[in-house]
Amino acid sequence: MTRVVPAxxxxxxxxxxxxxxxxxxNGMVDVDAARIAEAMDQLRHRGKATLHxxxxxxxxxxxxxxxxxxAAALAWIIxxxxxxxxxxxxxxxxxxxxxxxxxxxxxxxxxxxxxxxAVGVALGDFLIYLLxxxxxxxxxxxxxAILLTIFFGASVAVVIQAAATAVxxxxxxxxxxxLEIPRFVDAFIGGGIALVVTAILLPLNPLRVINRAAxxxxxxxxxxxxxxxxxxxxxxxxxxxRALDRLRENKDELATFTEAIEGAKETATLSPVxxxxxxxxxxxxEAADPIDRAMRNSGTLIRRSVTMIEDEExxxxxxxxxxxxxxxxxxxxxxxxAVGEEPEKARECSLRAVSEAGRAYTQGVGFSGSVVIAQVxxxxxxxxxxxxxxxDEANRLVRQxxxxxxxxxxxxxxxxxxAPKPPTAPPLG
Numbered sequence: 001m002t003r004v005v006p007a008x009x010x011x012x013x014x015x016x017x018x019x020x021x022x023x024x025x026n027g028m029v030d031v032d033a034a035r036i037a038e039a040m041d042q043l044r045h046r047g048k049a050t051l052h053x054x055x056x057x058x059x060x061x062x063x064x065x066x067x068x069x070x071a072a073a074l075a076w077i078i079x080x081x082x083x084x085x086x087x088x089x090x091x092x093x094x095x096x097x098x099x100x101x102x103x104x105x106x107x108x109x110x111x112x113x114x115x116x117x118a119v120g121v122a123l124g125d126f127l128i129y130l131l132x133x134x135x136x137x138x139x140x141x142x143x144x145a146i147l148l149t150i151f152f153g154a155s156v157a158v159v160i161q162a163a164a165t166a167v168x169x170x171x172x173x174x175x176x177x178x179l180e181i182p183r184f185v186d187a188f189i190g191g192g193i194a195l196v197v198t199a200i201l202l203p204l205n206p207l208r209v210i211n212r213a214a215x216x217x218x219x220x221x222x223x224x225x226x227x228x229x230x231x232x233x234x235x236x237x238x239x240x241x242r243a244l245d246r247l248r249e250n251k252d253e254l255a256t257f258t259e260a261i262e263g264a265k266e267t268a269t270l271s272p273v274x275x276x277x278x279x280x281x282x283x284x285x286e287a288a289d290p291i292d293r294a295m296r297n298s299g300t301l302i303r304r305s306v307t308m309i310e311d312e313e314x315x316x317x318x319x320x321x322x323x324x325x326x327x328x329x330x331x332x333x334x335x336x337x338a339v340g341e342e343p344e345k346a347r348e349c350s351l352r353a354v355s356e357a358g359r360a361y362t363q364g365v366g367f368s369g370s371v372v373i374a375q376v377x378x379x380x381x382x383x384x385x386x387x388x389x390x391x392d393e394a395n396r397l398v399r400q401x402x403x404x405x406x407x408x409x410x411x412x413x414x415x416x417x418x419a420p421k422p423p424t425a426p427p428l429g
Contacts, residue, residue, distance in 0.1 A: 003072070003364040004013070016233075019088075019246075027341075029332035030093055030385070048384045050091070056368075057421060059212065061231075061423075064099060065195050066138050067099055067194075067198060068095070068096050068099045069098055070094065070201065071092075071095035071098075071190075071194045071197040073092075073096065074094050074095075074196075075091035075092045075095040075186075075190045075193045075194075076088050076091060076092045076272050077187055078091070078189055078193065079091040079185075079189055079318065081218050083185065083189075085182055085186070088186060089186075090182070090186035090187060091186040091189045091190040091192065091193075091228070092190060093190065094113055094186060094187045094189070094190025094191050094194075095189075095190035095191070095193050095194045096190075096194075097113060097190070098113060098190065098194035099194045101196070111191075112155055112158045112161065113161055113187055113190075114184075114188055114191060115158050115192050116149070116158040116159070116160065116161025116162040116164075116165065117161055117165045118146060118184060119148065119149055119158070119161075119162040119165075119185055120161065120162040120163065120164065120165025120166040120168075120169065121165055121166075121169060121184055123141060123144055123148065123162070124141050124144050124145075124165065124166040124168075124169030124170055125169060127140065127141045127170075128141075128169065128170060129143065133170055133171075137170060137172045138167065138171065140268075141166045141167075141169075141170050142163050142166055144166075145159075145162040145163045145165075145176075145295070146159055146162070146163050148162070149162045153169040161187075165216070169215050175304040178362050208294075209340045210257075211337070213256045213257045214257050214334060214337070214338075216293055216367055217256070217257045217289070217291070217295075217335065218255070218330050218331070218333065218334040219248070219334070219340050220247065221247070221291075221294065221295055221298060221327075221330050222327040222328075222330040222331045222334075223241040223327070224241075224244075224246055224247045224298070224302065225298060225323055225324070225326050225327035225330065226324065226327045227243040228240055228243050228301070228302050228305055228323050229240055229323040229324035229327065230320070231243070231305070231309075232305055232308075232315055232319060232320040232323065232366075233315075233320045235309050235315065236309075236405060237309045237310060238308060240302060240305050240306045240309060241306055243302055244302045244303055244306060247298065247299050247302060248299065249296065251389035257288065257291075276313040286386075286388070287333075287337070287386040287387075287388075289290070289339045290382045290383070290386040291382070291383075291386050292381050292382055293382045294330075294382035294386065297375050297379040297382060298375070300324070300371070301323070301371075301372055301375035301376065301379060304366075304368045304369075304371040304372050304375065305323075305372055307368040308366065308368035308369050308372060311358040311366065311367075311368060313365065313366030313367070313368055313369050314359070314363075314364055314365060314366060314369065315362035315363065315365075315369070316359070316364065317359040317360075317362040317363075318356040318357070318358070318359040318360040319356070319362070319372065319373075320358040321356045321370070322353045322354070322355075322360060322373075322376045323353070323372075323376065324353075325349050325350070325352045325353035325356060326349075326353045326376060326379055326380065327382070328349045329349035329350040329353060329380070329383050330346075330383065331386060332346040332349055333343040333383060333386060341386065343387040344384065344389075346387050347383075347384055347387050347389065350380040350381075350383045350384050350387075351384075351401040352381070352401075353376055353379075353380050353396050353400070354376065354377055354380045354401040354402050355401045355402070356384050356404040357373045357376040357377060357402065358401070358402040360373060361373050361402075362403070368371050377398050377402060380398055381394045381395055383399050384397065384398070
């Protein structure tokens with residue numbers, strides 16, 4: 001006989017599978033629990049990382065915020081109390097606009113601010129005199145201001161200031177007399193006060209600014225190299241891929257580092273109380289480009305590590321050690337720069353990485369493995385240059401540590417410091 005299944009039983013069986021699984025008890029396995037727990041751990045970790053990043057950004061911007069507040073207050077007081085401007089709007093705006101410019105370009109921004117205001121005032125007054133004030137006149141004035149400043153090769157800041165000032169002149173001139181001179185004076189006062197605050201009244205410690213900016217970039221590089229080294233030991237492709245994805249997101253950290261260097265150089269140039277820091281800033285200024293190259297070459301190293309694991313190529317024991325030594329070199333470089341020491345330990349770690357890479361190459365690697373070896377050498381050379389070693393000397397030390405002066409690099413390996421090329425596969429075994 002055909003068994004009749006009750007409709008209620010059928011309805012119960014049609015419940016979503018995850019509902020059935022999560023309701024199992026008494027020894028039954030909840031197959032979703034592990035995935036849910038992992039997802040929740042990732043969310044918690046992401047939340048902590050996001051909070052940490054936000055707090056770091058706040059600490060980085062705290063000095064700028066205080067500088068901007070002080071500059072705005074002083075600009076308002078000087079324009080209102082000493083120059084008799086009843087509504088000193090433009091002076092604080094100019095001060096804040098100057099300080100909000102890219103760090104390291106504030107002096108240039110002040111000059112651009114004044115030039116842009118002058119162009120906007122002159123053009124606005126001239127066209128109002130010829131055409132009068134109105135909607136279409138406003139459009140014509142803004143268009144003319146933008147085209148004129150672009151024709152003379154002005155920067156974006158000059159273009160914006162010229163157009164904005166022209167708008168103010170056209171819209172406010174009919175109701176406010178003699179606006180042109182106060183607008184120009186306010187721009188000059190605001191920009192000048194911003195420079196005075198930056199250079200004399202509240203100059204930031206340039207080395208402290210750079211150290212805070214360098215930490216995220218260098219910690220990111222060291223951390224992902226550590227992850228790669230451990231993943232190579234365990235042949236964990238997913239971990240290497242995550243490290244690669246994270247390193248590819250380093251643009252913000254590196255841009256912040258580079259901008260901090262420019263700002264520190266500007267502070268050390270303008271501020272008399274920071275002049276004694278000029279020599280100490282040289283290390284960081286010269287290290288920015290090789291650190292950038294080290295990050296790029298490390299990206300190639302990690303990417304080829306993914307392929308090496310996918311292709312099941314041999315991974316000699318010294319290879320993960322070489323990558324781990326690179327990570328330690330980055331950490332030591334950051335530490336020794338921060339405390340003002342000669343980066344001897346960073347150099348030693350770089351050369352140890354090359355030595356381990358030479359041992360791995362001798363034991364035998366595949367095609368992708370030879371690329372990893374090449375990138376260890378190239379990244380080590382970049383870190384040596386960042387530590388203050390000349391490029392030729394860094395290349396010589398790398399060749400020597402790899403296996404002697406006479407030993408040739410792996411077939412097809414690019415010269416240290418140059419753009420890497422895919423090497424030919426060395427013999428296995």
